[in-house]
Amino acid sequence: MLFRSTIASLAAVRRFEPARREEKKPFPPVIVTVPTRILADQWVKEIQKLGFTSILKGYNSASNWLDVLEPWVADPSAEQPRFVVSTYRTFSDTRFRQRLVAAGESGARALWIADEMHNLASSRLGATMTEVAKLCCYRIGLSATPEIEGDFATTERLLNYFGLVCASYELKNGIEDGVLCPYRYFPRPSYLSAAVGEKYLTLLRQIEDSPSNSSSLLDLYRQSRELVRTSGVQISAFKELLPLLKSGQRPLSHTLVYCPPGYGSYGGDQSDEIDTDESERRLLEEVVAYLREEGITVSSILGDTPAAQRELRLEKFKSGELQVICAIGCLDEGVDVPAIERAVVLYSVDRLKQFVQRRGRILRIPRGVKNKIAEIYDIVVLPHGSSLPASQAAELLTKEMRRYTEFARLSINREAAQKEIDQALSVATAFQPQ
Numbered sequence: 001m002l003f004r005s006t007i008a009s010l011a012a013v014r015r016f017e018p019a020r021r022e023e024k025k026p027f028p029p030v031i032v033t034v035p036t037r038i039l040a041d042q043w044v045k046e047i048q049k050l051g052f053t054s055i056l057k058g059y060n061s062a063s064n065w066l067d068v069l070e071p072w073v074a075d076p077s078a079e080q081p082r083f084v085v086s087t088y089r090t091f092s093d094t095r096f097r098q099r100l101v102a103a104g105e106s107g108a109r110a111l112w113i114a115d116e117m118h119n120l121a122s123s124r125l126g127a128t129m130t131e132v133a134k135l136c137c138y139r140i141g142l143s144a145t146p147e148i149e150g151d152f153a154t155t156e157r158l159l160n161y162f163g164l165v166c167a168s169y170e171l172k173n174g175i176e177d178g179v180l181c182p183y184r185y186f187p188r189p190s191y192l193s194a195a196v197g198e199k200y201l202t203l204l205r206q207i208e209d210s211p212s213n214s215s216s217l218l219d220l221y222r223q224s225r226e227l228v229r230t231s232g233v234q235i236s237a238f239k240e241l242l243p244l245l246k247s248g249q250r251p252l253s254h255t256l257v258y259c260p261p262g263y264g265s266y267g268g269d270q271s272d273e274i275d276t277d278e279s280e281r282r283l284l285e286e287v288v289a290y291l292r293e294e295g296i297t298v299s300s301i302l303g304d305t306p307a308a309q310r311e312l313r314l315e316k317f318k319s320g321e322l323q324v325i326c327a328i329g330c331l332d333e334g335v336d337v338p339a340i341e342r343a344v345v346l347y348s349v350d351r352l353k354q355f356v357q358r359r360g361r362i363l364r365i366p367r368g369v370k371n372k373i374a375e376i377y378d379i380v381v382l383p384h385g386s387s388l389p390a391s392q393a394a395e396l397l398t399k400e401m402r403r404y405t406e407f408a409r410l411s412i413n414r415e416a417a418q419k420e421i422d423q424a425l426s427v428a429t430a431f432q433p434q
Contacts, residue, residue: 005142006046008167009113012140013081014050016111028138029073029108031100032085034115041307043085043115054078058086058096066095073103073110073135088119092128104135112136117143117162121154129161139163171359172410180363183374185411187404189424190237190381192228194432197383200227204396228381234346235286237379241344242294250375252296254317254341256362257326259284284326287346291324298324314339318366339366342375359407373412380404380424385432393429401425 013030032047034040040059047055056072058065065084072082090096103110112132114120120129141162148154159165174180192200203224210217228234238257246252284300291298299313299322316322318339325337343362362374380401386393401421408417 006043006115007050009140009142010046010050010052013052013111016138017081026076026078027081029075029078029110030081030083030113031073031110031136032083032113032115033088033091034085035088035119037087037307038310039115040085040087047083047085052081052083054080054082056082056084058084059090062090062093062095065090069096070099070103073100074106074108076108088125092124097128097131100132100135104132108135109137110135111138111140113140113142114162115142117141117158118148120158121148121151126154126157133161171363174363175410179365181365181372181374182412183359183363183376183410184413185407185417186375186377186413187380187408187417187420187424188237188241188377189420189427190233190379191384191427192231192233192381194384196227196231197385197428198387200224200383201386201388201393201396203227204400208396208399229283231381233381234379235283235290238287238344238346239290241377241379242291245342245344245377246294250342253320253323254339255324255344256337256340256342257287257324257344257346259287259326259328259346281328284328288326291326296323298322298326300326302328337361337364340364340374341372342377344377344379346379376407376411378404378407380421382424382428384427385430386428387432390429390431394425397425397428 017027032040032043034043037059040057044055044057056065056068058069065086069084073084075082086096100110120126139162141158148158171180175182191197203220207217207220207224210220245255281302284302288298288300299316301310301313305313313322313325314337317325317337340362359376362376365372382397383393388396404421405418408414408421411417
């Protein structure tokens with residue numbers, strides 16, 4: 001769902017209030033789960049804006065919630081909605097989970113709003129869903145991408161748990177209604193060396209042949225991501241693109257540069273984030289250093305950027321004091337940064353989820369701004385020719401290219417963008433005998 005699902009779900013909470021009072025029943029606690037602390041902070045602000053005052057921050061340090069979570073959830077005398085906002089990391093913490101289960105066993109019932117619900121596809125969170133089902137008998141799942149790509153069984157499990165899709169609002173509707181701004185799309189082909197390109201196609205073939213529930217599938221995705229990341233073509237392509245951006249009619253400002261998202265491991269006990277791989281931090285730092293060499297004011301936002309620093313950087317970005325913000329993955333899901341006018345996507349082998357999330361993020365319209373037209377520059381990493389017959393190479397790459405085609409489809413310059421994509425695919429699939 002690409003509409004402001006936060007407000008829609010909080011409006012549902014408001015509608016639920018009079019019905020509970022009429023039945024003379026206490027209002028159930030509302031548990032909100034999100035993937036990152038950034039998004040958790042944003043939810044707290046939105047809840048407060050709608051006039052709700054009872055909010056427990058169930059993230060960051062365990063001292064925030066350890067002794068109060070169970071009585072807060074189980075209180076039978078509450079006359080107004082009381083919220084628990086948590087990250088999925090904390091939600092699956094044994095101590096947090098045990099307190100929710102205990103509240104459910106004591107008879108408490110809660111409304112669960114699962115934002116970016118596709119995160120629940122993991123086995124760890126899937127087990128937590130089952131354990132809290134008794135407590136969380138009222139459920140709202142929010143996602144722009146509820147389908148788990150390549151995994152029909154998990155998709156079906158999630159949709160059945162939350163009661164199937166009850167409402168949707170597509171990007172096309174958002175643009176037509178003026179909720180999201182129109183955009184121009186500029187795919188920028190960047191080609192791998194012959195040897196790396198052949199290895200990339202081999203990995204794509206193995207991914208295509210692997211069952212969706214295969215234990216090796218995630219490893220193959222990681223290998224393809226690592227292959228592209230270490231090729232260095234994104235940085236070279238970005239350095240070629242930057243002079244064009246600096247010399248364009250639109251000044252270089254309000255620009256977000258997306259670097260590769262990480263697959264790291266869980267952090268320490270006090271962390272709510274997934275650690276970012278150090279090598280991927282270095283890639284982001286290389287982009288930041290290059291921009292500074294070019295005289296551009298730039299900063300970065302990562303999952304572990306302290307809230308105060310993050311807010312300050314976003315304010316400076318909004319005002320134009322910072323021309324560019326670099327991010328890895330923490331701004332993908334749900335985070336509202338309407339000041340973005342241009343985005344440069346340096347990473348081309350993301351799954352569908354990141355593409356949908358990013359496009360919605362870029363097209364948000366700042367309050368009071370009219371006639372915003374966003375620009376998306378997308379580094380499309382491809383092999384340069386193939387030893388496979390062109391039809392076989394095209395079959396493997398077309399599935400990867402559908403994301404770029406989808407970006408092009410609704411853009412203002414759709415014909416020119418699609419022509420660029422078609423030409424890039426032709427180069428990538430040209431037969432090159434070994």
